[in-house]
Amino acid sequence: MPVSPAVLSDPVHIEAFLLEVADAVNTTLDLDKLLQRVAEIVHNILDYEIFAILLLNERTQELRIRFGIGHAQTVIDTCRIKLGEGVTGQAAMRREAMLVDDVTAVTHYIAGAAGVRSELAVPLISKNKVIGVIDVEASKAGYFTPEDKLLLTLLASRIATAIENARLYTRVARQARSLAVLNEIARDLTSILNLDDLFKHIGEQLKRLTDYQLFSVLLLDKTGNKLEHRFSLRYGERVQMKHDIRLGDGLVGYAALHKESVVVPDVAIEPRYINLNPDTRSELVVPLVYKGKAIGVLDLEHTKRGYFVEQHVRTLTTLAAQVAIAIENARLYETVTRQEQQMQHDLELARELQLRIMPPSCPRLRTVQISARFQSARFIGGDLYDFVPYSRERMGVAIGDVSGKGAPAAIYAALVSGFLRSHARNELGPAELMKAINRSLTERPISAQYISMIFALWDERRRRLRIANSGLPRPIHCHQGKVETLRVEGLPLGLFPKAQYDEVVVRPQSGDLLVFFSDGITDASDADGKMFGRTRLEQVVTDNRHASPQNVVDAIFAAITQHAAGAEAFDDQTAVVLKFRTPAVGR
Numbered sequence: 001m002p003v004s005p006a007v008l009s010d011p012v013h014i015e016a017f018l019l020e021v022a023d024a025v026n027t028t029l030d031l032d033k034l035l036q037r038v039a040e041i042v043h044n045i046l047d048y049e050i051f052a053i054l055l056l057n058e059r060t061q062e063l064r065i066r067f068g069i070g071h072a073q074t075v076i077d078t079c080r081i082k083l084g085e086g087v088t089g090q091a092a093m094r095r096e097a098m099l100v101d102d103v104t105a106v107t108h109y110i111a112g113a114a115g116v117r118s119e120l121a122v123p124l125i126s127k128n129k130v131i132g133v134i135d136v137e138a139s140k141a142g143y144f145t146p147e148d149k150l151l152l153t154l155l156a157s158r159i160a161t162a163i164e165n166a167r168l169y170t171r172v173a174r175q176a177r178s179l180a181v182l183n184e185i186a187r188d189l190t191s192i193l194n195l196d197d198l199f200k201h202i203g204e205q206l207k208r209l210t211d212y213q214l215f216s217v218l219l220l221d222k223t224g225n226k227l228e229h230r231f232s233l234r235y236g237e238r239v240q241m242k243h244d245i246r247l248g249d250g251l252v253g254y255a256a257l258h259k260e261s262v263v264v265p266d267v268a269i270e271p272r273y274i275n276l277n278p279d280t281r282s283e284l285v286v287p288l289v290y291k292g293k294a295i296g297v298l299d300l301e302h303t304k305r306g307y308f309v310e311q312h313v314r315t316l317t318t319l320a321a322q323v324a325i326a327i328e329n330a331r332l333y334e335t336v337t338r339q340e341q342q343m344q345h346d347l348e349l350a351r352e353l354q355l356r357i358m359p360p361s362c363p364r365l366r367t368v369q370i371s372a373r374f375q376s377a378r379f380i381g382g383d384l385y386d387f388v389p390y391s392r393e394r395m396g397v398a399i400g401d402v403s404g405k406g407a408p409a410a411i412y413a414a415l416v417s418g419f420l421r422s423h424a425r426n427e428l429g430p431a432e433l434m435k436a437i438n439r440s441l442t443e444r445p446i447s448a449q450y451i452s453m454i455f456a457l458w459d460e461r462r463r464r465l466r467i468a469n470s471g472l473p474r475p476i477h478c479h480q481g482k483v484e485t486l487r488v489e490g491l492p493l494g495l496f497p498k499a500q501y502d503e504v505v506v507r508p509q510s511g512d513l514l515v516f517f518s519d520g521i522t523d524a525s526d527a528d529g530k531m532f533g534r535t536r537l538e539q540v541v542t543d544n545r546h547a548s549p550q551n552v553v554d555a556i557f558a559a560i561t562q563h564a565a566g567a568e569a570f571d572d573q574t575a576v577v578l579k580f581r582t583p584a585v586g587r
Helices: 010-023 030-044 073-078 085-092 146-190 195-205 251-256 309-358 405-425 430-443 533-543 550-565
Strands: 052-059 062-069 098-100 120-128 129-138 213-219 226-234 261-266 281-292 293-304 367-376 384-392 394-400 452-459 466-469 477-479 482-485 504-506 511-516 574-580
Touching: 010 251, 030 052, 030 062, 030 073, 030 129, 030 146, 062 073, 062 085, 062 129, 085 098, 085 120, 085 129, 098 146, 120 146, 129 146, 146 195, 146 309, 195 213, 195 226, 195 309, 213 251, 226 251, 226 293, 251 261, 251 281, 251 293, 261 309, 281 309, 293 309, 309 405, 367 384, 367 394, 367 550, 384 405, 384 574, 394 405, 394 511, 394 574, 405 430, 405 452, 430 452, 452 511, 477 533, 482 533, 511 533, 511 550, 533 550, 550 574
Parallel strands: none
Antiparallel strands: 052 062, 052 129, 098 120, 120 129, 213 226, 213 293, 261 281, 281 293, 367 574, 384 394, 394 452, 452 466, 466 504, 477 482, 477 511, 511 574
């Protein structure tokens, strides 16, 4: 777009030229491409040697070179000009173009390149706000003319608008990318329940939002009086930092105490800074706040002064809210995991206790064979069975079903077992033993806990079986190929202090079967809720009346398994089978 001075002297051609410039600069929203295009347009009307576009940092009120030609890279990287300083600072502060024919004659000139004699600086003003300066320089004194000043001033208004549009687009695009990254990070954080993995993931994902040399997560200890380093990355490597910081001390302590972010452009002049990393020049600390309470901080440090800006604060504050929730979730998960592990340990101890309460094997008697089986609905259960030896060739058989399930039922079963053994030392009959156990339980009532129990006492000399019941299903007696229900009933133990219990006496013959069982046997249900029932149980006993007691027990549980067809058991299941093998005289 070469432009001759003759053309520019005509107002009509000037207007056409400015429209052409506006079209040229408004066709891109990429700031780098726009500034390159501006440099080309200016060069077509001014044959400069050195060119720069400086943009104003609103926070620091400094002009920084955003694009330059003819300047050393070190100058572009480090140049910071305050408003009012140098020719460009004067142009920005006065909001008017500055034309200097000989820079050696002015005291406020700031040398950016060697051999410069003349300079023209024009402010970039958009919506009545100075956003920067266009600066051109030449090695010849008096190189730029008043016409150049006027024309560059006219160009600057169009260029300033295009730059602001590009900067706005860049900010919006950056914010959109940041929000997309924040959303992705937030989704990821909710799925990480290990604190170390969570901190590592945060450190890695932060690199997508901002650069840093040192990243740390500090959390308040249990006392809430000091911050502990829980995780640190230095130049991408995990490091251990053991220096705890009291709440309120340093930048991190201040941020946690006051629940507000802290940005320090230069830690060297910040009295609150605690020097743990000699390379640090700037620092950003963002508090982690959960339900209105600070639980820690995110700490980022950089080797460049003034690196962290307001955009970093906004982004990290948004992220910190999600991080705080993720940390609390991970902590809760760790707490629950520890509790579950402790609970599992307690359950294993309870199960071991339960298994030790159960007899290791069934007794071997001359006149009766005994087999038993217990199967809990959960890891541990509340059913029990036991065999208690009496004097003069007598043996007590007990089977019980505690209300409820799980560990409380198992512990209550252990208590009942202790009472059973204790009172059995007095060799009480079944009904008297039931009364004694009931009395012990009602003297030490436990809310919502009771037990249904059968106690049978077999006398080998007299060939007699005495039975008392306190709420279990009535036993099955298989005699001469037919099943009968023994009519023996009673109230559960542990509910009514003055409850009385009856006995029935059975004189079984050789080949007879006696089956004691908990209601988990008959109540076992299939997927449709249909119960196994007493009729099926009696049929299994009848079909296996000639088998050994062990085979009868196995047949009962096999039939239940087949009926349930994979449906989960909801109650403990216990069966004790006695088979008599010597003839008894009458019934």
